[in-house]
Amino acid sequence: TVWLIDNLESLVKKWWSIYLDSLYVADTYTLWQLGKSSLWSLAFYGKQTQNKKLITQVIEIISTRFKELIQTENIDAVCFAPTSIKRQVQIMDLMKQKLHNNKSIIFLDKYFPWEIVAQKTLKWDLARNKNANNTIFPRSWQKWYSKVLLADDFIGSGATLNISAKKLKESWLATTVIGFAIVGNMDLSYEVISEV
Secondary structure, eight states: OOOEEEEEHHHHHOSOOOOSEEEEEEEOOOGTTTOOHHHHHHHHHHHHTTTTHHHHHHHHHHHHHHOOOHHHHHHHHHHHEOSSSOOSSSSHHHHHHHHHHHOEEOOOOEOOOSSSOOOOEEEEEHEEEEEEHHHHEEEESOEEEEEEEEEEEEEESSSHHHHHHHHHHHHEEEEEEEEEEEEEEOTTTTTOOOOO
């Protein structure tokens, strides 16, 4: 058994259409607990300060659980959510390097036709959903896999992972998509906040 928290019910309560088949997180937060979790703090400050040492520490903490999830769910390929903001040290790039467990990788890209709009800058859920839908695209000529593990760092509204799962299924790249995030929001009843 993998020690992870099932976060799918939060999405089911929030969105009309759910494209993820399962969703797991290594740690959680709610609006009133922001910053009180050690994993949340390490991941948040590592990402914001681009501190490779902190990010590597986070990846070491979640590594066993991530790799066990790949095994227990019989994952065929891994996909890492695309990033919007260019950073010298990307948490998602380090996750991709260290966590794919020798599985094939499916690539999603973010394409902004005008200007870059990061998900975390959008306050309203529908804006995040629309932004994800209009900017996330699978690369061409990729192979289909039965079961894909889709990973992200933080879940705010859940829009990025949910829309990414939609794109993977619509492009015939995955039949089943299992979501994973380092930290997930367990209280999606309020509008998201831009700091996460």
